[in-house]
Amino acid sequence: MSNDNSYKPYRICSRCIMDTSDPNIRFDVHGLCDYCNNYDTTIDPNWQTDERGAAKLSALADTIREAGKGKDFDCIIGLSGGLDSSYAAFVAKEKMGLRPLLFHVDAGWNTDQAVGNIEKLVDGLGLDLYTDVVNWEAVKRMQVAFLRAGIPDQDLVQDAAFFSGLYRFARQYKIKHIITGSNFSTECCREPEEWGGYLGIDKRLFGDIWARCGDGRPNDEFPLVDILVYKIWYQKVLGMTVHHPLNLVPYVKKDAEDELGRLYGWQRFQHKHHESRFTRFYEDYWLPRKFGFHKRRAHFSSLIMTGQLTREAALERIAKPEMDEHFLTQEFEYVAHKLDLTVDDLQHIFAAPNKTFRDYKNKRDLIGFGANAMRKLGLEKRFFR
Amino acid sequence: MIRIVDYGVGNIQAFLNMFKRLGIEAARARTADELNDATRLILPGVGAFDTAMALLNQSGMRPRLEELVQGRQMPVIGICVGMQMLADGSDEGEQPGLGWVPGRVKAFATHPQSQDLPMPHMGWNDLKIRPGHELFADFEPEPRFYFLHSYYFDAANKADVAATAEYGLSFDCIVSRGHIHGVQCHPEKSHHFGAQLLKNFALN
């Protein structure tokens, strides 16, 4: 869908808080947005966390345990230090009786709290940790190129590092079962693609952005597993499967935070994705102020749909940034300096015209086609996230 | 504007970083003119007493500082050797001090209780503070700060002493005489403990 420059009156959903800052949003006669309708018709009926979920969880646990007999570990969990992956690790070990390897990708933006939470989980759950430290120079150069590219999809760089690291490791050690913290409870309202939620890691997009906005030298150290390679080769040929156990158990954000806090001293974050300093800055400053997109709308809307937050409370919170102005100013400087830019450099990049992924070579249609085809054939219910 | 007196010694940048973190305006002053907009003063200092005093005297700022502090009662805080400079003089050298807080700077090495301890006094140590003093507002129960020195301030009037610390002997580590304060330790390098002290100096 192309950029439509005609004026659209502001409209907000009557149940959640998704609004016309998502240019593709649609409302029905009741004023409900398509995210809410999608939840009511597609997600909710198929989401069971009672004894049906428990049965599925148990069956899944058996499968994974069986497959992992005789190995040092039977599955791998990507751990960021944030709530979802932390709770998934807890469920895998304590509820499913599995022997997961905890896998952390350090892309250079860890907050002290994230690192502390990982440590507490490793110690508290008695599990082993493996860290993939991405070459910071490579990440830095790619991130600067993406910023210069002017697109909203700034988290793709960290995502690429994370998923490429995880899947490469799984392939190398022939691990078939991967557990992630993806869940309906806090993510049933997906972040719109227009807001920088690009579908997956697209080597063509990365390549073109690097060619046009990079520093001119090769960036071979940057880890990149193309999503189609992943989907076709890793999943279909090597038989890797990704599981989302948080959809099979009752998962209430506040309760989960309390439980992890009680058991392991785990510390809750102010908001989703705050375990990465860059993502926190990106979602609380860059995206809202440069593009007018507030990912928190989607996050809060998920919580509204699942009964964890009232619409009033959500509206109140979205009215101001998570972090105060002084903090954001300092983070702006920190991010600039860490990327080897001056504050002025980053200001210029911030003020430059906004672009989208469509301004660069990409295979979005192919990915979309592939995902749609797979969904139609019942081969896959979710995108790789 | 908090002006940090930059006369040639002292970790000015660390103070600037700290105040920036706290969101409090601060800048260095290298000349008497740059002190014009000062509302509070920080006097840093490291190294030898005589060197520090000589540099301060040569900096061209001393007369203005005397006028601001003694004349206009502008709040000032001396840090480390900056605190020692507030004294009448130091056993470390020959130069007279500013004399703004009566007292003498002495050597740990010549005191029977501390002479056998490693020198300098280096590391984190606990403060025994006089409760209720404005410099210690919102302090945690067991404040600790980073120290790095071989000489200590011995105040002539113990009423001027706001905090002591122990290194072999109990020595005066924070003095406070009205608007003139001196701190032997390094609040700019003492994490949240130091941040609170500097914040209190800046705002109270």
Added chain:
Amino acid sequence: MLRPRIIPCLLVHKGGLVKTQGFKAPKYVGDPINAVKIFNEKESDELMVLDIDATVNKVEPNYALIAKLAAECRMPLCYGGGVTTAEQASRIIDLGVEKVSVSAAALADPSLLTRMAEAIGRQSVVAVLDIRKKTGLFSGKGYELCTHNAKTAHKLDPIAFAQQLQAVGAGEIVLNSIDRDGEMNGYDLELARQMRAALKVPLTVLGGAGSLDDMQALITACGVVGAAAGSLFVFKGPYRAVLISYPAQAQKDSMCRTALAAHRSR
């Protein structure tokens, strides 16, 4: 009372953080700025950052990097690597760094320490001694001093040399055990004890710490001392997964209290 200092020691190689074993095989550990920021947030007592390339490559210290690191530290920072003149030391201090360390340069010319002490004050002058057990067939027993990432050995008794450096201006001595580097099997307690007894200035011991228990053993043996570690604060678990850690204040205090009590009652 004065507390023992627990000090993370970070090595910088080609702009990135690395960890070595026996001073060899640097393994990439990540971005220095983020690491320093995390140690600052964890309220480390002090931090040591050593550039292991500068001396070997005969280049100036990386002032831009030092400035960025200093900006993240609300605790004392000691920088070392490639410092050969008092002017460089002054420049580094001006960037917001507390202490400057020298190793090879002090061996080549101990009077450098005197000049540095005059420029920045003795309390900011640190001498790092890289030491290993003698390896030559005919060297006999004992320890030898090394420089240039343990590629060059010198015929000097480390303890006597440390005393000499103390005399000419060192305000702190760091004892760095090459043999123990990265092994996480404990400090060389005997050498530490001897060094502590021989010196008047503060001592910091580096090389071998694998757990807080090792630090406790060091403090029990030596009293108030600096316990420095690289691997311990940067790796986790059997796979040596990179994860920055630092003991919480309560844990640190409790360990030090126990160790100092044991030291006093020896």
